Amino acid sequence: MTKFRYLPMTDQDRKEMLKTIGVGSVEELFAEIPEEVRFQGELNLPQAMSEPALVRHMARLAGKNASLDQYVSFLGAGVYEHHIPSVVNHVISRSEFYTAYTPYQPEISQGELQAIFEFQTMICELTGMEAANSSMYDGFTALAEAASVAAGASRQKKMIVSETIHPEAVQILQTNAKGFGWEIVMVPAKDGVTDIEALRQLADEKTAAVLVQSPNFLGNIEDLKGIEEIAHAHKGLLIVSTNPLSLGILKPPGQYKADIVVGDAQPLGIPASFGGPHCGFFATTKKLMRKIPGRIVGQTVDEDGVRGFVLTLQAREQHIRRDKATSNICSNQALMALAASVYMSALGKKGMQEVAWLNTKKAHYAQKRLSQVPGVRPVYQQPFFNEFVIELSRPAAEVNQALLRHGMIGGYDLGKLNPAWEKQMLMAVTEVRTKEEIDQLAERLEEIL
Numbered sequence: 001m002t003k004f005r006y007l008p009m010t011d012q013d014r015k016e017m018l019k020t021i022g023v024g025s026v027e028e029l030f031a032e033i034p035e036e037v038r039f040q041g042e043l044n045l046p047q048a049m050s051e052p053a054l055v056r057h058m059a060r061l062a063g064k065n066a067s068l069d070q071y072v073s074f075l076g077a078g079v080y081e082h083h084i085p086s087v088v089n090h091v092i093s094r095s096e097f098y099t100a101y102t103p104y105q106p107e108i109s110q111g112e113l114q115a116i117f118e119f120q121t122m123i124c125e126l127t128g129m130e131a132a133n134s135s136m137y138d139g140f141t142a143l144a145e146a147a148s149v150a151a152g153a154s155r156q157k158k159m160i161v162s163e164t165i166h167p168e169a170v171q172i173l174q175t176n177a178k179g180f181g182w183e184i185v186m187v188p189a190k191d192g193v194t195d196i197e198a199l200r201q202l203a204d205e206k207t208a209a210v211l212v213q214s215p216n217f218l219g220n221i222e223d224l225k226g227i228e229e230i231a232h233a234h235k236g237l238l239i240v241s242t243n244p245l246s247l248g249i250l251k252p253p254g255q256y257k258a259d260i261v262v263g264d265a266q267p268l269g270i271p272a273s274f275g276g277p278h279c280g281f282f283a284t285t286k287k288l289m290r291k292i293p294g295r296i297v298g299q300t301v302d303e304d305g306v307r308g309f310v311l312t313l314q315a316r317e318q319h320i321r322r323d324k325a326t327s328n329i330c331s332n333q334a335l336m337a338l339a340a341s342v343y344m345s346a347l348g349k350k351g352m353q354e355v356a357w358l359n360t361k362k363a364h365y366a367q368k369r370l371s372q373v374p375g376v377r378p379v380y381q382q383p384f385f386n387e388f389v390i391e392l393s394r395p396a397a398e399v400n401q402a403l404l405r406h407g408m409i410g411g412y413d414l415g416k417l418n419p420a421w422e423k424q425m426l427m428a429v430t431e432v433r434t435k436e437e438i439d440q441l442a443e444r445l446e447e448i449l
Helices: 013-023 051-062 086-092 110-127 139-154 167-180 196-202 224-233 244-248 286-291 334-371 394-407 436-448
Strands: 160-161 183-187 209-212 237-242 260-264 280-284 296-301 307-312 376-379 387-392 426-427
Touching: 013 160, 013 244, 051 244, 086 334, 086 436, 110 244, 110 280, 110 296, 110 307, 110 334, 139 160, 139 167, 139 209, 139 237, 160 167, 160 196, 167 183, 167 260, 183 196, 196 224, 196 237, 209 224, 224 237, 244 334, 286 436, 334 376, 334 387, 334 426, 394 436
Parallel strands: 160 183, 160 209, 209 237, 237 260
Antiparallel strands: 260 280, 296 307, 376 387, 387 426
């Protein structure tokens, strides 16, 4: 048994492969490419290393990262550090799951299909919706897909988008709008939430959908009841982006008559991983079920009456004519959806409520404790889940650099979005933060400010 994880290629290996395909040299493989457009010389790359030297080199590079293993983090803004029960990684590390691909053959994919079916079911229970798909790539692209469904269902092009939606999600919406010809109309924020009166003025019979996020990018909880009434007054759809963990204690969007609910399942047992892979979810009403992008796993019985699972309502471009497809999304995040399913199953309904309460209580304690520090004040007086905005007496970028030297990752610097907010910071506090860590943050800020 070799001690190498990867087998090196020898000169003999290379000769045998070239002989097998009937080519005399590697250069002959590129004969079809005109010589004048070929790169001449050596690429500016480091010299090859032995495997042990490469492992040490990569470990040193990784050690330069400010990882969540060594730093206390108060950074959220869309990706959060949560406790992940050990059973999650145990299940998703099983080879039948992490090597699985698209379950085209249901007769040999029952385990994978059932796992996806359970994910869909739990997402429906969490959001209060009637149907969910097998997952999307992430929460932001799920929001763009929701807008596409709204345009198709309403036959309108006007998307009214709240300014309190995550700015990166808004960028994706704007990119999609160029291709689909949507009109993106932004609703301003007032006191950290969507300006209801401004929304009322902008909504009309040409509105395809009103898009809102709650808890929103600034951490605040939106008035979904008021927004729903305006969205549906002109027969537009209500699309809500949400943090699924918050639904452990918040009334689900489905009970506010939302038409489509999307979000990212990352808070449900999926590590931050420097930005991915994560997992979007997409849930809607029975009325819109046939317009859902991607794929849905359905439960059925075989000819012997035995329960089984199949891909159903496959209205995607790989299965039907492209011009009839609801979307060109070709895959899903089955492994990450499985992680979320195992997480929700492990916690159960009571556990989900307890974790959501811990997030809320710790975040509210942190806001109160930090407000006692000279040079710190809370910006908004709104109900919030586990994120809130504070204003500092110094630029947030400077404060974050100082916190790093103390082994802490501070909040999101809102000055990156608006120079007027350069002293504002979006703080995230989840269940993994302790009272001692929050108190220590307050002490460090007092020293820095």
